[in-house]
Amino acid sequence: MANTPYPESYYAASANAVPPRPALQDEVETDVCVIGAGYTGLSSALFLLENGFNVTVLEAAKVGFGASGRNGGQIVNSYSRDIDVIERSVGPKQAQLLGQMAFEGGRIIRERVAKYNIECELKDGGVFAALTAKQMGHLESQKRLWERFGHTQLELLDQRRIREVVACDQYVGGMLDMSGGHIHPLNLALGEAAAVESLGGIIYEQSPAVRIERGASPVVHTPQGKVRAKFIIVAGNAYLGNLVPELAAKSMPCGTQVITTEPLGDELAKCLLPQDYCVEDCNYLLDYYRLTGDKRLIFGGGVVYGARDPANIEAIIRPKMLKAFPQLKDVKIDYAWTGNFLLTLSRLPQVGRLGDNIYYSQGCSGHGVTYTHLAGKVLAEALRGQAERFDAFADLPHYPFPGGQLLRTPFAALGAWYYGLRDKFGY
Incomplete structure (x- = not known):
């Protein structure tokens, strides 16, 4: 066998x-x-x-x-579509119940880790990083939305504050969720x-x-x-x-790619992410990253529709990492892999x-x-x-996806291309 x-x-x-x-x-x-x-x-x-x-x-x-x-090892609250989108689709009563559950998964993880003494490098704190003023406005709305459902461990970060938590000059601001965090998945x-x-x-x-x-x-x-x-x-x-x-x-399997650097050492690691929070940006095709327990940077992003394995993962993800952190241009990549998640329409x-x-x-x-x-x-x-x-x-x-199984992958990829352009030009 x-x-x-x-x-x-x-x-x-x-x-x-x-x-x-x-x-x-x-x-x-x-x-x-x-x-x-x-x-x-x-x-x-x-x-x-x-x-x-x-x-x-x-x-x-x-x-x-x-x-x-x-996966990237990030504890991120809510769903891939947020509660306001759900509310418009199904109405306030059903949305209220789903909204009350949107922040429960992270609590369950922490309860499991504590109850069963699971060693998985659990760290608190996750940052949503805005690349544009429009994305920052969305985070402000998201904070109000989440607080409406009782989630209050949130702090908006202006440009000065986000520079204190991540050494990347691309971001205009962000939001810190202290009930977010990261683990060795x-x-x-x-x-x-x-x-x-x-x-x-x-x-x-x-x-x-x-x-x-x-x-x-x-x-x-x-x-x-x-x-x-x-x-x-x-x-x-x-x-x-x-x-x-x-x-x-x-549903449709999709692949996402992840790379991991060599150990960066305490000084460089603390320079990149001083509070050891995990970070994801607010683009539709988002990038995400965090430090490991032994001070490597894990960086992921991109989507391959239909879950094919790319021939060279490092070639896809390393440029994204260097755009965020050009100071890592001489750092070696020790690991690169892909993993599939399941997408619904x-x-x-x-x-x-x-x-x-x-x-x-x-x-x-x-x-x-x-x-x-x-x-x-x-x-x-x-x-x-x-x-x-x-x-x-x-x-x-x-x-079902338009076109059935035969056409679901090209249709989804076309949609991702469209939203990728919107991200690029700040729409």
Whole structure:
């Protein structure tokens, strides 16, 4: 049987040591079978185990192999489309409930880290950096919007203040969210997996779900075994493939690229980001960056629609890094990798149920670190019969990409090109 290792990323190279987990090789029975050991699956499993369910998790490769172990490591609140956009789409009542949940994912992460002693380099503070006066105006509106939903750990930064938190002369201002922050994402996933096992949950690695036998007692088949369950949670996101065709039709895997420098040393690292906050700019095709625990700069950006792996990731991202930090022109890049996230046409997550017993959450659209942790809690609530918050997500409208699977990638790329031009010319 194939053994799929982690990609050659900085996260894999600096991951905490964990014991190998077996592949499923027989038939097991459980209350809930979770497909995917990323954040959505692990968060669901933890909440379910804490509420007395028996849980079995199937992972096609290794814990955190997908987006959960490859992302920029930034704790960013709300959704890829903000609460005001949701409100215009679904009305104030549903938006109120979704708005109340928009800042919960970050709290869940911190609670997990504290409760289960997870070592993942958790740091507080995230900055949204404005490149234009129009973007700064948007941040001012965003602050008012978030405060309307009770989120008050925010500070607007003028040009002088943002220079105090990031040594980049491109920005006219920004907003600091002290409930944001950053983590070593793979170590967070590994710590959550250990927590799952400490509560009696079982995780099988190298055990891809190849078929779901639907019915009153659904069965998930793997190459060498099967899991019979009362409920199934589908949490594969961009790595699900065509296991559930009706989910693939309304989403599209996309790739994002990340590079990591050699260690910068304390002096240069503190010069770039004196307070050790993470940063993302306000462009549609945004750049994001932060420091690691050993004082490297992680810098990411760009989108490859259809999730192809670029031939030279460094050639794509290094110029973006040097535009922000020309002082790094002689710094070596030690790691470069790509990872896929799942895009929806609305850029809002898709949550729902197939039949009576198959639940799913997918399509974080690049905003997944916090949302996935919330999603796990919401899915667990639904399985316990508390569906109000689940229904608030499930009732969001979703549509297939224009042109179907054949044309969704070029249409999305055309849209990104248009918004990239708007970013470039400050519209």
